Amino acid sequence: MQGLQVFNDLGQIVFDTNTKTIKVLANFKIVPNMDRTFTHSLLATDSPFYIITPVATGNLIDQITITKLSNGFRVQTNNLRMSNGSLYPNANFLEITIGVY
Incomplete structure (x- = not known):
């Protein structure tokens, strides 16, 4: 297995992984009456994800x-x-935020 380790100036590990990390492909504002399509070749081949922030709860999430x-x-x-x-x-x-992992 291969991974990536990042150290700070004191030699301490600040990032360590032996699996895939995420790649953010787009981040944009959600606005009223929106109809937007975002495409990218990686979204067809890797594991896609999206995250809505801040957390939209209740009836608001039903509007998206x-x-x-x-x-x-x-x-x-x-x-x-x-x-x-x-x-x-x-x-x-x-x-x-749209990306792949």
Whole structure:
């Protein structure tokens, strides 16, 4: 097995792995009424993932649809608003990170 070790100036290991690490391919803001597709050749061959931050809970997560494509993801949102018309908490801060591991 092969891995990677990174040491600080004191000779202490600060990163040590003998398996794959992640590679971030895209990071972008999630906005109301979004319909965005992100594709990359690595998303077809490696193990793809996405992370939404900060954590979208409750009805907010129901307003975000992520569809896996053969070589990417399609990100769609509704208006990200509650029934009273105001934005859900954290809606202004939502981001999605897409990558492979």
